[in-house]
Amino acid sequence: MRIWLWFLGGAGALSTVAAIVAPGGKGALNSAILLGCLAVAAIALRRQRPEPRVAWWLLFSGVVASTASTIALSAVPNAPEEMGAGYFFCYPLTATGLWLIARRLRPWSSTRILDASIILIGIAQLTWLFVLYPLLHRSGLKPLDAIGVSLIAVCDMVTVALLLRLALAVRRSAVALLVLASAGVMVCTDAFYIVKYVAGRGAIVISSFSAVGWLTWALLFAAAALHPEARTALLRARKSRGDYGTPIAGFIALSLLGPGLLVADLVLRRGVDPWRHALVPAVLTGALMVAMVLRLGRALRDRVRLQQELAFRAQHDVLTALANRELFRSSLQEEIDAQREIGLLIIDLDGFKDVNDTLGHPAGDELLLTASERLRACAGSGTRSGATPEAGAPEPLLARLGGDEFAVVCRPEVLEDLAAALVRELALPYRVAGREQRISASIGVYSGHPVTTGEALQGADIALYAAKEAGRNRFVRYHPALREAHVAHTLLADQLRAAVESKTGFAMHYQPVVDVHTTRITAVEALLRFTTPEGNAVSPAVFVPVAEEIGLIGKLGAWVLEQACTDAKAWHDAHGISVTVNVSGRQLRNPAFADEVLAVLKRTGLPGAALVLEITETVLVTASLEETAEVSRRLARLRAFGIRIAIDDFGTGYSSLAYLRTLPLDVLKIDRAFVHRIEERQDKALFRAVVELARSMFLTPVAEGVETQGQASVLRELDCALAQGFLFARPMPAPTLAALLEERAATPAAVA
Ligand code: C2E
Ligand code: CA
Ligand code: CA
Numbered sequence: 001m002r003i004w005l006w007f008l009g010g011a012g013a014l015s016t017v018a019a020i021v022a023p024g025g026k027g028a029l030n031s032a033i034l035l036g037c038l039a040v041a042a043i044a045l046r047r048q049r050p051e052p053r054v055a056w057w058l059l060f061s062g063v064v065a066s067t068a069s070t071i072a073l074s075a076v077p078n079a080p081e082e083m084g085a086g087y088f089f090c091y092p093l094t095a096t097g098l099w100l101i102a103r104r105l106r107p108w109s110s111t112r113i114l115d116a117s118i119i120l121i122g123i124a125q126l127t128w129l130f131v132l133y134p135l136l137h138r139s140g141l142k143p144l145d146a147i148g149v150s151l152i153a154v155c156d157m158v159t160v161a162l163l164l165r166l167a168l169a170v171r172r173s174a175v176a177l178l179v180l181a182s183a184g185v186m187v188c189t190d191a192f193y194i195v196k197y198v199a200g201r202g203a204i205v206i207s208s209f210s211a212v213g214w215l216t217w218a219l220l221f222a223a224a225a226l227h228p229e230a231r232t233a234l235l236r237a238r239k240s241r242g243d244y245g246t247p248i249a250g251f252i253a254l255s256l257l258g259p260g261l262l263v264a265d266l267v268l269r270r271g272v273d274p275w276r277h278a279l280v281p282a283v284l285t286g287a288l289m290v291a292m293v294l295r296l297g298r299a300l301r302d303r304v305r306l307q308q309e310l311a312f313r314a315q316h317d318v319l320t321a322l323a324n325r326e327l328f329r330s331s332l333q334e335e336i337d338a339q340r341e342i343g344l345l346i347i348d349l350d351g352f353k354d355v356n357d358t359l360g361h362p363a364g365d366e367l368l369l370t371a372s373e374r375l376r377a378c379a380g381s382g383t384r385s386g387a388t389p390e391a392g393a394p395e396p397l398l399a400r401l402g403g404d405e406f407a408v409v410c411r412p413e414v415l416e417d418l419a420a421a422l423v424r425e426l427a428l429p430y431r432v433a434g435r436e437q438r439i440s441a442s443i444g445v446y447s448g449h450p451v452t453t454g455e456a457l458q459g460a461d462i463a464l465y466a467a468k469e470a471g472r473n474r475f476v477r478y479h480p481a482l483r484e485a486h487v488a489h490t491l492l493a494d495q496l497r498a499a500v501e502s503k504t505g506f507a508m509h510y511q512p513v514v515d516v517h518t519t520r521i522t523a524v525e526a527l528l529r530f531t532t533p534e535g536n537a538v539s540p541a542v543f544v545p546v547a548e549e550i551g552l553i554g555k556l557g558a559w560v561l562e563q564a565c566t567d568a569k570a571w572h573d574a575h576g577i578s579v580t581v582n583v584s585g586r587q588l589r590n591p592a593f594a595d596e597v598l599a600v601l602k603r604t605g606l607p608g609a610a611l612v613l614e615i616t617e618t619v620l621v622t623a624s625l626e627e628t629a630e631v632s633r634r635l636a637r638l639r640a641f642g643i644r645i646a647i648d649d650f651g652t653g654y655s656s657l658a659y660l661r662t663l664p665l666d667v668l669k670i671d672r673a674f675v676h677r678i679e680e681r682q683d684k685a686l687f688r689a690v691v692e693l694a695r696s697m698f699l700t701p702v703a704e705g706v707e708t709q710g711q712a713s714v715l716r717e718l719d720c721a722l723a724q725g726f727l728f729a730r731p732m733p734a735p736t737l738a739a740l741l742e743e744r745a746a747t748p749a750a751v752a
Contacts, residue, residue: 003226004174004223004224004226004227004228005223007040007222007223007226008219008220008223011033011036011037011219011222012219014029014033015030015033015212015215015216015219017029018030018033018215019208019211019212019215027074030070030074030211030215031070031071031074031075033215033219034067034070034071034214034215034218035067035071037063037067037215037218037219037221037222038060038063038064038067038218038222040222040225040226041060041063041218041221041222041225041226042060044222044225044226044230045057045060045225048225048226048230048231049231050175050225050230050231050232050233050234051231051232051234051235052100052101052104052234052235054097054100055096055097055098055100055101055104055234056097056225056234057097058093058094058096058097058100059093059094059097059098059179059182059183059221060221060225061093062089062090062091062093062094062097062186063090063182063217063218063221065086065087065089065090065093066086066087066089066090066186066214066217067086067214067218068086069083069084069085069086069087070086070211070214072086087152087190087193088148088151088152088155090186090190091152091155091156091158091159091190092155094159094183094186095155095158095159095162098159098162098163098166098183099162101166101170101234102162102165102166102169104234104235105166105169105170105234105235105236105237106169106237110298111295111298111299111302112165114291114294114295114298115295116161116165117291118288118291118292118295119161119164120157120158120161121284121287121288121291122288123157123160123161124154124157124284125281125284125285125288127153127156127157128280128281128284129281131153131191131195132149132150132153133280135149135195136149136150149194149197152190152194153191153194156187156190156191156194159183159186159187160187163180163183163184163187166180167180168238169237169238170234170236170237170238171236171237171238172238173229173233173236174227174229174233175224175227175229175230175233175234176233176234178220178221178223178224178227179220179221179224179234181220182216182217182218182219182220182221182224183217185213185216185217185220186213186214186217188213189209189210189213189214189216189217192209192210192213193210196210314326315327317399317400319365319368319369319372319400320368320369320372320400321372322372322375322398322399322400322406323397323398323399323400324399324400325399325401325402327397327399328397328399328401328407328409329453331397331409332344332409332453332456332457333453335409336450336451336452336453336456339449341412341447341448341449342409342412342446342447342448342449342450342456343409343410343411343412343413343414343415343446343447344407344408344409344445344446344447344456344457344459344460345407345408345410345415345418345419345422345443345444345445345446345460345475346401346405346406346407346443346444346446346457346460346461346463346464347375347405347406347407347408347422347426347441347442347443347464348404348405348406348441348442348443348444348464348468349367349368349371349404349426349439349440349441350439350440350441350442350468350472350473351439351440352364352367352368352403352404352439353404354586354589355367355432355437355439358589358627359432359433359435359437360433362433363432363433366432366433367430367432367437367439368400368404370430370431370432371404371406371426371430371441372398372400372406374422374425374426374428375398375406375408375422375426376398377425378418378421378422378425379396379398379408379410379418380395380396396408396409396410396411396414396418397409397410407460412447415445415447416445416475416477419443419445419475420475422441422443422475423440423441423443423473423474423475426439426440426441427439427440427441427473435626436626440472440473441473442464442467442468442472442473442474442475442476443463443464443467443474443475443476444459444460444461444462444463444464444465444466444467444475444476444478445460445463445475445476445477445478446459446460446463446477446478447477459478460478462478462482462483462485462486463475463476463477463478463482464476465482465485465486465489466482466485466486468549469485469489469545489546492532492538492542492543492546493546493549493550495532495533496530496543496546496547496550496552497550497552498533499530500547500552500555500556503559505530505531505532505533506528506529506530506556506559507528507529507531507733508526508527508528508529508560508563508564508567508733508734509526509527509528509529509731509732509733510524510525510526510527510567510579510731510732510733510734510737511524511525511527511724511729511730511731511732512524512724512728512729512737512740513525513580513702513722513723513724514722514723514724514728514729515721515722516703516706516712516715516716516720516721516722516723517716517721519728520744521575521577521740521741521744522577522578522722523577523578523579523580523612524568524571524577524578524579524580524737525579525580525582525614525724525731526560526563526564526567526568526579526580526581526582527540527582527731528540528544528556528560528582530543544584548584548585548586553584553586553587554586554587554590557583557584557587558596558600560581560582561581561596561597561600562600562603562604564579564581565579565581565600565601565603565604565606565611566604567579567734568606568610568611569604569605569606570738571737571738571741572606572607572610574741574745575741575744575745577610577741578609578610578611578612578644579606579610579611579612580612580613580614580646581611581612581613581614582614582648583613583614583615585615585616588615588631588634588635589627589630589631591634593634594634594637594638597611597613597638597643598638598641601641601643607642608638608641608642608643609642609643609644611642611643611644612643612644612645612646612666612667613635613638613643613644613645613646614646614647614648614669615645615646615647615648616647616648616649617647617648617649617650617660628662628663632662632663632664635663635664636664639664639666644666644667645663645664645665645666645667646665646666646667646668646669646702647660647663647665647667647668647669647699648669649669649671649704650668650669650670650671650674650690651670651671651673651674651690660697661697665697665699666699666700667699667700667701667702668690668694668697668699668700668701668702669702669704669724670687670690670691670694670701670702670703670704670720671704671705672704672705672725674686674687674690674703675687675703675704675705675706675711675715675725676705678711678714678715679710679711679714684714684718687714687718687720688718691718691719691720700722701720701722702720702722702723702724703715703720703722703723703724703725704723704724704725705724705725705726706723706724706725706726706727706728707725707726707727708727709727711725711727712727
């Protein structure tokens with residue numbers, strides 16, 4: 001449907017007829033066509049509701065205002081001057097309409113306003129020089145008329161400037177072209193009208209040209225409103241080339257044009273009064289210069305800012321805006337070159353990888369941001385991350401080295417205080433993805449006069465490893481002995497990887513859990529053993545954390561469970577004993593854990609009631625509430641199959657009792673530290689309290705690490721029936737345990 005084209009063609013043909021039959025806008029046909037255009041435009045605007053609404057209606061009102069004047073002037077013979085007022089009012093209406101559209105397309109910035117004023121002043125200069133001044137100079141108009149004409153000229157120029165701006169901002173379309181053309185025709189027609197008016201010394205004459213112009217304006221506008229794409233066409237902006245590509249050369253040409261023409265004019269028209277003639281152009285040129293200087297200054301400032309931004313990005317981490325690795329290294333190098341004593345902290349967030357894996361990268365970023373804010377707060381307000389430390393009192397440099405690793409370069413005197421504060425602050429709960437998350441930090445501390453940045457970094461790194469190995473959530477200061485430990489650690493990690501791959505070097509040992517009254521074996525705890533290729537036995541207390549760290553604990557734990565259940569099946573069938581298997585926190589967090597355990601039971605034929613899973617309390621304390629809830633659900637599911645859950649090393653962690661209450665538990669294993677001096681009065685009282693607590697929570701207490709008869713008799717006295725320890729039996733290989741069980745079954749139980 002090309003109604004708008006049909007309309008344009010039809011009405012255009014009619015207009016031509018009207019212009020020939022009755023030139024100068026006289027005659028009923030001309031008025032009828034004008035009114036018809038207005039009616040069509042009004043209906044189209046109501047139907048199509050083009051956006052921006054107000055702007056369209058303002059443009060429409062502009063056409064109405066001038067049409068009213070045209071019709072009135074042509075209909076009334078010797079019409080009074082005031083009837084031409086519509087020609088004036090159409091300006092503010094049209095200009096405001098154009099301004100609204102342009103603003104919607106591309107919001108005004110001070111830069112764009114400056115650009116527009118430069119263009120406007122340029123146009124004003126030309127208009128004054130070539131149109132207005134010659135006209136006014138020669139016409140001998142009354143002063144009031146002269147002011148009126150000047151005002152209209154100013155309006156014309158403003159409208160032209162707005163048209164230019166709109167033409168540059170709007171995406172090209174038929175509608176945009178029609179609207180621009182209609183307003184353009186209006187400006188030209190009015191300018192012509194003024195010229196005529198001035199030439200006719202204030203007499204109102206509508207020339208044929210003006211009449212055709214006004215008609216064309218109304219026609220084009222109505223066609224634009226009719227166009228099927230009118231609704232949104234003026235909302236679509238042309239792709240911006242940004243403010244940097246300002247045509248500076250064009251500006252300079254424009255600014256030289258005014259004064260150049262002025263000089264030329266003065267030389268050519270030597271006769272006229274040069275001062276009156278020059279005053280207005282001089283003022284305009286001055287204004288243009290000011291605008292130009294402001295604009296160039298702004299362009300320069302933008303460029304400088306861009307330069308700074310690029311420089312900052314090259315040296316800083318995008319996420320946290322802390323210094324990046326490059327800036328960190330160069331700052332450290334400067335400190336070394338200045339032969340100052342270096343203070344260095346390397347900070348690593350414990351368990352960050354888990355958060356990132358389970359909650360996703362955006363959550364991980366959120367956590368890192370919070371951590372970096374705490375880092376800033378701790379290292380002191382007013383820290384200029386990225387600033388070169390000044391001589392004397394260098395400010396701390398904060399950097400993100402990548403991932404969850406941060407670094408601080410600071411004065412050695414404040415090093416340990418800062419490290420302690422950071423450990424404290426970074427362990428506070430984090431709010432991430434709408435949940436509360438708990439995470440801690442391990443820090444390596446280094447100070448001294450290193451020869452290279454590498455030496456300082458390695459020292460801090462080794463200390464960081466030591467902090468991790470000592471249980472995380474702490475800082476450790478570097479000393480040379482740590483280096484050996486570090487080397488051993490790396491070696492062990494490599495050996496574990498190889499051993500898991502080849503399934504050699506691992507073995508299960510079993511330590512009996514006995515009834516202290518009868519010494520009958522009720523259960524065995526499965527304890528993993530690792531022997532290095534050189535034949536050295538490594539304690540699980542050492543290698544299990546390493547296996548966790550390098551991501552091997554899942555595979556290893558699965559093997560342990562399978563082996564323990566296989567071995568225990570025969571012992572359970574023959575002697576009714578259970579098996580206790582240690583489970584690492586990382587295994588528990590695996591969503592498939594429950595399924596895997598149930599699958600092992602099915603494969604080995606061990607009943608659920610014969611299996612106890614041992615978990616440490618620290619594992620659960622460091623997890624978030626949601627994660628604990630998740631683990632609880634998993635454990636509860638296993639309990640439904642008769643599997644029991646034991647809390648290991650009770651008393652060594654910092655778990656609250658209220659917290660334990662929320663977990664589905666069956667057994668409480670009281671740590672060796674509580675049993676050790678149980679014969680002394682104070683410790684005995686404490687131990688009794690723990691046993692009573694366990695009973696109140698319907699948990700079976702088990703004493704760990706019983707080494708003496710004295711300890712055993714206190715346990716009997718306190719009626720803590722179940723115990724484990726070297727006194728009864730050391731951990732032993734499966735065949736040895738099997739033999740022991742057979743031997744015990746042959747002889748009746750004796751009281752120890
Ligand atoms: P745990 O679970 O507390 O295991 C008890 C540890 O105490 C064992 O050390 C055992 O040999 C030792 N122990 C037993 N009775 C006595 C005693 O009377 N006196 C003394 N001083 N020690 C005694 P082990 O075998 O070196 O295991 C150390 C830790 O390694 C275990 O502590 C457990 O947390 C972990 N672990 C062992 N096997 C595994 C495993 O298969 N998986 C996981 N995740 N962790 C394991
Ligand atoms: Ca255990
Ligand atoms: Ca234990």
